[in-house]
Amino acid sequence: MSSHATAADEGAGLDPRGRRRYSLEDTGFKEVPAKYRKFYRKWRGAGDSLAPNEVLCPTCKVVIRSQHEVRVGDRLYCMPCMSRGVVAETESGRLELKTLF
Numbered sequence: 001m002s003s004h005a006t007a008a009d010e011g012a013g014l015d016p017r018g019r020r021r022y023s024l025e026d027t028g029f030k031e032v033p034a035k036y037r038k039f040y041r042k043w044r045g046a047g048d049s050l051a052p053n054e055v056l057c058p059t060c061k062v063v064i065r066s067q068h069e070v071r072v073g074d075r076l077y078c079m080p081c082m083s084r085g086v087v088a089e090t091e092s093g094r095l096e097l098k099t100l101f
């Protein structure tokens with residue numbers, strides 16, 4: 001699919017929409033099946049911060065991690081609380097999942 005991409009140029013690591021890609025590792029998050037653990041981690045509270053590929057689920061205080069940069073309006077699924085939602089920016093500038101009903 002992206003055979004034209006070269007690893008050496010500055011755009012390497014961008015997906016087809018021009019977003020940075022992230023490689024995820026297992027975070028030891030035990031609340032979901034092993035194959036999904038890398039997509040979630042526990043929110044550590046006030047001192048914690050979100051990476052550009054992370055969104056906080058305010059319902060269950062879990063950080064949802066994406067394999068690419070996350071932007072407002074993206075649809076995400078929070079498996080631990082089974083919420084579907086869209087990414088929204090809070091007043092403090094943090095990205096959170098806004099649950100859809």
Ligand SMILES: [Zn+2]
Nearest residue numbers: 057060078081
């Ligand atoms: Zn959740």
